[in-house]
Amino acid sequence: MSETTPSSRPRDGAGTRSRQQIFSALIGRTGVLAALILLIIVSSFLNDRFLSVPNLMNVLRQVSIVGILAVGMTFVILTKGIDLSVGSILGVSVVLFAGILETQSMAVAIPLGILAAMALGLVNGLGVAFAGIPPFIMTLGMLSFARGLAFIYTGGTPIPILDEAFFNLGNGYTFGVPNPTLILLGTLLVSGFVLTQTPFGRSVYAIGSNEDAARLSGVPVGLYTTIVYVISGGVAGISGLVYASQLSVGTPIAGQAYELDAIAAVVVGGTSLFGGKGSVTGTLIGTLIIGVLANILNLTGVDPFVQQLFKGALIVVAVFIMARSSRA
Amino acid sequence: MKHLVATTALVAASIAASGAAAQETMPISGKTCAELLEQYEGLPFTDVLPLEAGPIEVDGSTDEIVIGFSQTGFNHPWRIAMLEAAQAEACRHENVSMIVLDGNVDVAKQNNDVRDLIARGVDAVLLSPVESAALMPAARAVMNEGIPLIVMDRDVPTEKTLFIGQSNVTMGERVAEVMAEDLGGEGNIVVITGLQGSSPAVDRDQGMKNVLADHPGIEVLAVGDGEWIREPAVPIMEDFLTAFPDIDAVFSHAEESSWGAQLAIARAGRCEDGILHYTFDGSNAGFTSVRDGTFRADGNYTPFIGDIGMRAALYTLMGMEIPGAEEYGQPGVQLALPDSPTVTEANAEEWIGRGWGDFAPPLDPCQ
Numbered sequence: 001m002s003e004t005t006p007s008s009r010p011r012d013g014a015g016t017r018s019r020q021q022i023f024s025a026l027i028g029r030t031g032v033l034a035a036l037i038l039l040i041i042v043s044s045f046l047n048d049r050f051l052s053v054p055n056l057m058n059v060l061r062q063v064s065i066v067g068i069l070a071v072g073m074t075f076v077i078l079t080k081g082i083d084l085s086v087g088s089i090l091g092v093s094v095v096l097f098a099g100i101l102e103t104q105s106m107a108v109a110i111p112l113g114i115l116a117a118m119a120l121g122l123v124n125g126l127g128v129a130f131a132g133i134p135p136f137i138m139t140l141g142m143l144s145f146a147r148g149l150a151f152i153y154t155g156g157t158p159i160p161i162l163d164e165a166f167f168n169l170g171n172g173y174t175f176g177v178p179n180p181t182l183i184l185l186g187t188l189l190v191s192g193f194v195l196t197q198t199p200f201g202r203s204v205y206a207i208g209s210n211e212d213a214a215r216l217s218g219v220p221v222g223l224y225t226t227i228v229y230v231i232s233g234g235v236a237g238i239s240g241l242v243y244a245s246q247l248s249v250g251t252p253i254a255g256q257a258y259e260l261d262a263i264a265a266v267v268v269g270g271t272s273l274f275g276g277k278g279s280v281t282g283t284l285i286g287t288l289i290i291g292v293l294a295n296i297l298n299l300t301g302v303d304p305f306v307q308q309l310f311k312g313a314l315i316v317v318a319v320f321i322m323a324r325s326s327r328a
Numbered sequence: 329m330k331h332l333v334a335t336t337a338l339v340a341a342s343i344a345a346s347g348a349a350a351q352e353t354m355p356i357s358g359k360t361c362a363e364l365l366e367q368y369e370g371l372p373f374t375d376v377l378p379l380e381a382g383p384i385e386v387d388g389s390t391d392e393i394v395i396g397f398s399q400t401g402f403n404h405p406w407r408i409a410m411l412e413a414a415q416a417e418a419c420r421h422e423n424v425s426m427i428v429l430d431g432n433v434d435v436a437k438q439n440n441d442v443r444d445l446i447a448r449g450v451d452a453v454l455l456s457p458v459e460s461a462a463l464m465p466a467a468r469a470v471m472n473e474g475i476p477l478i479v480m481d482r483d484v485p486t487e488k489t490l491f492i493g494q495s496n497v498t499m500g501e502r503v504a505e506v507m508a509e510d511l512g513g514e515g516n517i518v519v520i521t522g523l524q525g526s527s528p529a530v531d532r533d534q535g536m537k538n539v540l541a542d543h544p545g546i547e548v549l550a551v552g553d554g555e556w557i558r559e560p561a562v563p564i565m566e567d568f569l570t571a572f573p574d575i576d577a578v579f580s581h582a583e584e585s586s587w588g589a590q591l592a593i594a595r596a597g598r599c600e601d602g603i604l605h606y607t608f609d610g611s612n613a614g615f616t617s618v619r620d621g622t623f624r625a626d627g628n629y630t631p632f633i634g635d636i637g638m639r640a641a642l643y644t645l646m647g648m649e650i651p652g653a654e655e656y657g658q659p660g661v662q663l664a665l666p667d668s669p670t671v672t673e674a675n676a677e678e679w680i681g682r683g684w685g686d687f688a689p690p691l692d693p694c695q
Contacts, residue, residue, distance in 0.1 A: 047571065054596065055570045062563040155358050157405040158584075160613075160688050167691070171595060247558045247588065248690050253403055254559070298567030304524055304553040 031322055032270050032285045039289060043296040050299060057178055063291035064180035065090075065239050065246075067284065069258055070265035071184075071191050072235030074283045075228045077266050078195075080208045080275025081135035083229065085124060085142035086236040086262055090255035091150040093117045093240030097166075098159035098250020106166050113244075114237035120146055121233015125226030143259070150252040159250035170245025180242045187238060191231075191280045204228060208275025264311075265290055268318040289318065354415045355428050356402055361419035368416040371632050372682050373665070377639040377650065381420040386645050393424045395641055396445030397454040400481075401433035404556065406609065406631045407456075409684035410480070413634030414454060417642075424642070435462035442466035452476040452641035454634075457484055459527060476644040479660075480637045482527060488660040490640050490653055492633050494668070496528045499608065499627045500535020502670045506625040507539075507546075507577055507606045514545040515576035518568045520554040520561050520589060522581035529556075532581045532608060532627070549575065554585030561588030569596045577604040583614040583626065587690050590622060594693035610668070612680055613689040619676035622692045626676075628668040631684050636663070 043050045069086050076083040093113040100109035120142060127138040161167070172179050195201035203224050206214040215221045236255075243254055269286025271278025293314055297307045353360050359367075368374065383390040395418065402408055411428060418424045427450060431438035435458045445453055446469060453470045457463040460482055467484045470477040476489045483491050507517070519536070522529030540546055549572050552564035561580065568575065569592060580586040586607040593603055607614065608627035617623045640663065643650050656662040671679045 049570050052570070055567075058563070058566045058570065062566065065559075151402070156356070156402050156408045157685060157687060160690055162688065162691060164691070167693075171591075171693075243559065247562065247591070249558055249584075249587075251557060251584075253557065294563070295567055298550070298552065298564055299571040301550040301571065304521070304551060 032268070032282055032289070032318070035318060035321070036285050036289050036292070039292050039296075043292060043299075046296055047299040050296060055295070055299075057181075059288075059291050059295050060181040060184075061178040061246075062295065063287050064178075064184040065242050066258055066261045066265060067184045067287040067291075068187050068239040068242060069236055069262040070269075070283045070287050071187050071280050072232035072239075073259075073262045073266050074269075074271055074278060074280050075191070075195070075204060076135070076232050077263075077271050077273060078204050078208045078275060078278055079225055079228050080211070080273075081128060081225070081228070082139065082263070082273075083124065083232045084136065084139040084259050085120070085146055086232060086239075087255035087258035087260075088143045088146035088150070089117050089120050089233050089236040090240040090243060090258060091252060092120065092146050092153075093237040094244045094254040095150045095154050095159060095250040095252055097241065097244040098161050099153060101161055101163045101166060102159065106163065106169070109166075110241060113240060114234055117237025117240065118230050118234040121230040121236070122226065124233065125229030128229060129222040129225035147252075147256075150254075154250065154252045156252060158252070161244060161248040161250060163248075166245050167248050170242060170247070180246060183238065183242055187235060188280055188284055191235075195280060200224060200227070205276050208277075210276075261290070264315050268315060270322055286318075290314070354412075354419075354426075356430070357408055357412045357415060359412065359415070364412060364416040364419050367412060368420065368635070370681065371413055371416070371635055372630065372668075373632055373636055376636050376652075376663075376665070377643055379417075379420075379639045379642060383423045384421050384642050384646060386647075390423050393421075393452075393642075393645065394427060394448075394450045395424060395452050395454060395638065396427045396429070396442075396448070396450035398429050398431060398438055398441045398445060398456070400431050400438070400456050400458045402430050403433060405611070405685050405687075406629075410456065410631035410634040413632045414638045415634075417635040417638035421642070424638075431458055433458055435459050438463060439466045443469060446470060446473055446475065450475065451645055452478065454478050454480060454637045454641060455484070456480045457482050460484055476641055478637045478640045478644075480633050483658060486659055489644055490650060491656070491658070491660055491662045492636055492640065492665065493662070494629060494633075494665055496531030496629070497535045497538070499629055499670070500532040501539050502535075503532075503606050503608060503625050503627045504536040504539035504579070506670060506672060507579060507604070508543045510604060510624055511546060511576055513543045516547050516549050516572065516574055517577045517579050518549050518565070518572070518575055519551045520564060520578060520580040520582075520585045521551060522554065522556045522585075524553045528629075529581050536579055554580060554582060554588070556582045556584060558584045558588035558591075561585035562592050565589040565592035566596060569593065569598055575601065575603050577606060577624075579606045581608055583607050583609040583611060583617070583623075586623060587617070591690075591693055599694035610671070610683050611685040611687075612683040613685060613687055615671050615676050615680045615683050617689045617692070618671050618673060619680065620689075620692065620695070621673070622689070622695070624672065626671045628671050628679070628683070630665075630668050633665065636665075 096113040096116055097109050124139055124142050127133045128135050203219040265287040266283050269282035418426050429441040438458050463484050464486045467486050471487050479488050479491045550568050554561040578589045586605045605623045606625050607623050610628040614626045618626050653661040653663050
């Protein structure tokens with residue numbers, strides 16, 4: 001009880017607040033996790049094949065493309081930014097993988113495609129951090145610009161990928177787990193480590209909480225903000241790698257509107273659009289909630305028109321519940 | 329002063345250079361006239377409204393003729409193939425040039441595009457509308473200016489010079505008939521549609537339903553939205569395979585989605601089920617997949633009406649009658665196209681090379 005009445009212990013004010021924050025973060029996190037578990041339990045009753053291993057593997061593979069994008073998006077949203085261009089940057093990397101593989105090997109195509117994605121992210125970062133362009137505007141511009149690049153590169157026609165090793169990368173298994181899922185988990189682990197265990201990661205939270213305070217305490221805000229957008233671009237390139245290798249086609253419309261799915265996953269996962277609060281673990285859970293919902297709607301044969309209602313309602317309800325639990 | 333002259337010269341030179349470049353490659357397709365003329369040789373309908381190569385003479389003069397083309401959008405290679413056919417016809421006539429506008433699959437933008445074409449004083453308008461009813465105001469505006477209006481692919485329910493089109497409903501019926509026959513009138517199918525709500529998806533679905541009404545033994549287990557492309561079709565099909573142990577066929581509105589469904593079948597280890605594919609689009613890659621046994625039938629929806637539309641516009645400007653144009657219960661007249669047969673294993677070989685696109689199909693993961 002005493003924690004909720006800071007006036008009685010004035011010197012503990014800061015400590016109390018941080019304890020409260022941890023408490024609400026825990027509730028937020030467990031709230032999301034509880035929602036996922038509840039959804040899984042309900043789904044297992046709705047369809048007896050839902051809990052089968054092949055289906056669970058399918059879900060893990062199906063969420064990998066948007067899940068990877070969402071991990072990159074988490075960095076950006078933690079800084080109070082937004083990256084609307086990730087779907088288009090994914091598109092650029094997909095057509096580059098396909099185009100380069102026509103004449104070169106995977107060892108050339110993969111780094112080049114990801115580097116190009118990072119370069120587009122760098123342009124975003126410089127625009128946001130040093131030219132003072134609001135993230136929404138900068139990345140909205142890049143959304144259109146990068147999509148244009150993908151169309152110009154392909155002339156509007158999909159480029160087939162006939163490289164078998166590349167196909168196996170996206171469709172194969174390692175230790176019984178689909179490769180795209182492993183790429184998602186790898187991205188997640190590295191990102192989680194960077195965000196929680198490095199000075200850079202802690203600065204990302206600081207920039208999102210209070211940019212001025214972060215600058216005053218010596219955080220190189222411009223540089224770190226730029227790096228965050230490079231990460232988001234590069235991660236979109238990795239997601240493009242999963243896309244291209246799974247589907248073996250370099251289509252210029254790859255990833256259209258995926259930025260919205262990624263943002264939805266981040267928000268459902270409990271990361272605040274106002275910056276400074278959230279985690280990639282939450283993003284993974286958010287991605288899984290959306291993925292499991294799509295899966296069970298397909299398994300139960302729900303009409304695609306109606307599926308959109310469910311998805312929309314889920315996003316709003318999830319954020320509503322989280323907002324309430326963090327206020328409690 | 330010297331500086332100013334140098335700058336002016338530089339600007340003039342760069343404008344001249346970009347003008348020269350524009351003459352070399354055509355917009356959107358990025359192809360030169362030489363490449364397009366080579367493609368023209370392979371077009372299937374050049375004998376419809378035949379026209380000699382060479383300058384077009386209107387009232388005894390061979391002044392520059394500008395044809396405006398407002399396309400639905402260029403987000404699909406089918407749309408680009410249609411444009412290339414029109415550009416190839418334009419390349420055959422020195423005094424014919426084109427202004428091409430991209431409607432971005434947005435009726436509001438396309439309405440504006442058509443008005444821009446009128447403002448730019450084009451001699452005729454080729455229009456391939458995003459939606460039928462929504463383009464009526466723009467079509468009326470063209471006709472009110474006395475400019476010939478050739479409507480292609482999807483119709484506009486208002487006065488026009490000529491409509492050249494195909495029916496997605498009857499094509500859907502033909503593909504569904506092949507499926508019903510293959511299944512012997514009995515079986516479980518799943519449907520992967522084109523982008524839900526778009527008119528070809530609605531029409532292809534209607535065609536299928538018309539046929540299935542006569543075959544009550546064929547049950548539609550589930551419907552998913554494949555959005556015309558490969559990516560969404562893969563997870564949808566994976567989930568259908570999980571939910572339904574017994575699927576006989578996939579009826580998909582797009583080749584891309586069918587290839588995606590086949591990938592899902594392979595990954596689920598269900599190649600042995602012998603699930604049959606019925607699809608649409610009419611690309612050379614699709615025909616190759618029919619020949620190789622991945623698809624059972626491919627609805628042959630040809631984009632090669634672009635050159636016919638261009639010739640129809642030129643015929644009209646030259647004051648020539650369009651042979652075969654007939655009343656069809658809508659305002660204006662229609663030019664009925666010769667039938668493009670549904671491509672099955674019986675005629676796949678003969679159609680490869682006469683479809684659109686010059687890309688290869690993906691490897692069939694089940695073969």
